[in-house]
Amino acid sequence: MPPTYRILPVIENRSLGPYTYLRIEDPEMLLVARCGHFLMVGFSSSIDPFLPRPLSLFEVEENSFSILVKVRGRGSDLLSKTREGENLKILGPLGTPFNPPESGVLIAGGIGIAPLYYQSGWMKSGKLFYGTKKKEELILTREMEERDFTVKTITQENGGTVCDLVRMNKNDIEGEKIFICGPWDMIRALKEILGEFARNAFVYLERRMGCGLGGCKSCAVKTNSGYKLVCQEGPLFPLSEVRFD
Amino acid sequence: MIDLSVNLSGIKLKNPVILASGVWDLPYREIIDFDRLGGVIYKGVSLKPKEGNPPPRLTETPCGVINSIGLENEGVMNFIEEILPTLKESNTAIFSNIFGESIEEFSKLSSLIRDVSGIEVNVSCPNVDKGGLLFGKDPNIVYSITKSVCNETDLPVIVKLTPSSANIVEVAQAASDAGASAISAVNTFQGLVIDIETGKPLLKRGVGGVSGPAIKPLALYNVYQIAKSVDIPVIGSGGITTYQDALEYFFAGSSAIQIGSAIFNNPLAPIQIIDNLKKWMERKGYKNLKELKGKYE
Ligand SMILES: Cc1cc2nc3c(=O)[nH]c(=O)nc-3n(C[C@H](O)[C@H](O)[C@H](O)COP(=O)(O)OP(=O)(O)OC[C@H]3O[C@@H](n4cnc5c(N)ncnc54)[C@H](O)[C@@H]3O)c2cc1C
Ligand SMILES: Cc1cc2nc3c(=O)[nH]c(=O)nc-3n(C[C@H](O)[C@H](O)[C@H](O)COP(=O)(O)O)c2cc1C
Ligand code: FES
Numbered sequence: 001m002p003p004t005y006r007i008l009p010v011i012e013n014r015s016l017g018p019y020t021y022l023r024i025e026d027p028e029m030l031l032v033a034r035c036g037h038f039l040m041v042g043f044s045s046s047i048d049p050f051l052p053r054p055l056s057l058f059e060v061e062e063n064s065f066s067i068l069v070k071v072r073g074r075g076s077d078l079l080s081k082t083r084e085g086e087n088l089k090i091l092g093p094l095g096t097p098f099n100p101p102e103s104g105v106l107i108a109g110g111i112g113i114a115p116l117y118y119q120s121g122w123m124k125s126g127k128l129f130y131g132t133k134k135k136e137e138l139i140l141t142r143e144m145e146e147r148d149f150t151v152k153t154i155t156q157e158n159g160g161t162v163c164d165l166v167r168m169n170k171n172d173i174e175g176e177k178i179f180i181c182g183p184w185d186m187i188r189a190l191k192e193i194l195g196e197f198a199r200n201a202f203v204y205l206e207r208r209m210g211c212g213l214g215g216c217k218s219c220a221v222k223t224n225s226g227y228k229l230v231c232q233e234g235p236l237f238p239l240s241e242v243r244f245d
Numbered sequence: 246m247i248d249l250s251v252n253l254s255g256i257k258l259k260n261p262v263i264l265a266s267g268v269w270d271l272p273y274r275e276i277i278d279f280d281r282l283g284g285v286i287y288k289g290v291s292l293k294p295k296e297g298n299p300p301p302r303l304t305e306t307p308c309g310v311i312n313s314i315g316l317e318n319e320g321v322m323n324f325i326e327e328i329l330p331t332l333k334e335s336n337t338a339i340f341s342n343i344f345g346e347s348i349e350e351f352s353k354l355s356s357l358i359r360d361v362s363g364i365e366v367n368v369s370c371p372n373v374d375k376g377g378l379l380f381g382k383d384p385n386i387v388y389s390i391t392k393s394v395c396n397e398t399d400l401p402v403i404v405k406l407t408p409s410s411a412n413i414v415e416v417a418q419a420a421s422d423a424g425a426s427a428i429s430a431v432n433t434f435q436g437l438v439i440d441i442e443t444g445k446p447l448l449k450r451g452v453g454g455v456s457g458p459a460i461k462p463l464a465l466y467n468v469y470q471i472a473k474s475v476d477i478p479v480i481g482s483g484g485i486t487t488y489q490d491a492l493e494y495f496f497a498g499s500s501a502i503q504i505g506s507a508i509f510n511n512p513l514a515p516i517q518i519i520d521n522l523k524k525w526m527e528r529k530g531y532k533n534l535k536e537l538k539g540k541y542e
Contacts, residue, residue, distance in 0.1 A: 207301075213276065215268055220300050
């Protein structure tokens with residue numbers, strides 16, 4: 001299904017841990033959204049901020065979908081402050097969706113939980129390794145357990161990073177398909193730690209985007225076969241393809 | 246009946262709204278109805294594929310964007326064999342935008358391209374180490390490139406200028422003297438964004454080209470200066486996001502306009518501009534675009 005561009009109203013804005021959960025009214029997303037999709041979310045009738053922001057689908061329900069926003073700069077701050085009834089410009093769903101396995105390993109760092117939570121809804125069971133800076137930032141662990149995921153968490157204020165968690169539990173990962181979302185440094189470190197398991201690993205990548213639709217060529221990531229566009233061929237890439245040099 | 250059609254030295258368009266080079270690619274056909282557009286200019290193609298500059302390549306700036314894409318493209322043969330046939334499915338004028346690192350490359354490119362409404366010669370890209378605006382700043386080089394392109398092709402030739410030249414009117418005049426059918430003005434303005442966490446440029450390449458509403462008054466001034474000095478039509482480009490912006494460009498002397506970065510902010514901007522332009526002209530009692538053009542003078 002091709003993406004669409006529509007102006008849609010926010011119908012719920014609440015906190016979820018340190019993040020903002022925004023629910024947007026839309027009867028159509030459920031028909032078209034698939035695992036791996038993301039959206040470009042723009043500010044209605046505004047040329048400043050000029051660009052829409054790429055955000056993962058977080059939940060898709062019958063008459064609405066939601067996104068989970070971490071405040072980083074001006075755009076995400078404005079998004080976190082949108083009120084119910086306010087409109088957003090939505091372009092999507094975008095990217096190349098994929099069929100996740102029935103079961104597998106998810107590795108999340110911080111807000112990286114957003115697309116992985118959506119992915120877990122397409123799976124039957126699995127394991128989640130999840131690290132954040134602080135304890136209050138750990139969200140959705142109960143919901144993940146309800147989805148038949150074994151959840152292992154770690155925080156930097158108490159124990160270490162998700163990379164340490166993976167290192168300590170490498171036996172649990174053998175033979176499984178692995179899906180990673182988190183900061184670039186975490187991804188790079190995980191590639192080392194996973195060693196030969198990295199062959200079964202896939203990673204959600206983040207790049208600065210202009211259009212989200214393959215037009216501007218801004219979201220290039222270096223791979224073993226040259227630059228690839230995250231908005232077209234991604235956001236999910238095989239970890240072994242991604243170049244870190 | 247409002248007549249939005251334009252004739253740019255023989256290039257006939259059903260309306261003056263053209264999708265600018267480098268901001269769109271084929272997937273945009275799913276969002277924008279190309280049949281409604283006056284024309285579309287495909288992204289810059291070179292003789293051989295170019296992989297573009299290392300990322301980050303683009304970021305937001307106040308009321309705009311800065312980019313250093315570096316003309317990532319699959320080469321002219323891919324354009325001819327893969328892209329053009331697909332674009333031809335749409336009922337709109339198709340232009341190709343060409344980029345060479347030497348006069349010879351420009352000639353070769355223009356000898357290969359057929360079956361389009363015109364060739365836009367890009368001598369204004371700020372994001373390459375050879376060619377680009379380094380050529381476009383110099384009226385003599387622009388004259389030579391335009392001349393050799395015009396010698397190689399029977400297609401209308403449009404020369405796209407950089408605002409970085411010391412005297413853009415002189416460069417426009419040189420293109421006109423060499424046989425160009427129209428001028429596109431302007432490409433992006435050279436700019437810089439610094440990441441305060443590192444103290445280094447945010448774009449990996451360092452400098453980039455700024456586009457979007459932030460450059461509109463600057464670009465408009467360039468268009469105004471060119472339009473009052475050269476005889477060939479000017480296609481205005483720079484920061485157009487609404488029909489009001491478009492009107493300013495017509496009043497300043499543009500014969501047609503290009504919509505670039507606006508589609509990032511609102512993919513439907515080109516269509517809305519066409520619709521709203523028509524409504525405005527109806528309201529004001531204008532019948533065609535000639536009545537608006539260059540009213541400023
Ligand atoms: C495919 C994809 C999915 C994403 N999903 C989520 C999600 O579900 N939840 C979430 O909170 N964040 C997500 N992000 C990251 C989110 O897009 C950025 O945090 C956001 O764009 C920052 O915007 P800002 O205005 O707050 O920051 P500013 O620094 O003010 O933004 C300036 C410009 O840089 C871009 N930019 C800045 N940081 C990033 C970044 N880390 N990644 C991409 N672009 C950036 C912005 O989009 C904007 O164009 C995703 C990114 C991508 C590429
Ligand atoms: C991401 C990006 C890529 C571009 N690529 C090209 C290109 O390949 N060839 C070209 O002549 N101009 C290119 N341009 C310039 C635009 O066509 C346009 O002239 C410029 O952005 C100013 O118009 P705007 O403010 O409406 O975007 C590019 C601009 C952007 C933002
Ligand atoms: S964001 Fe424009 S090509 Fe990917």
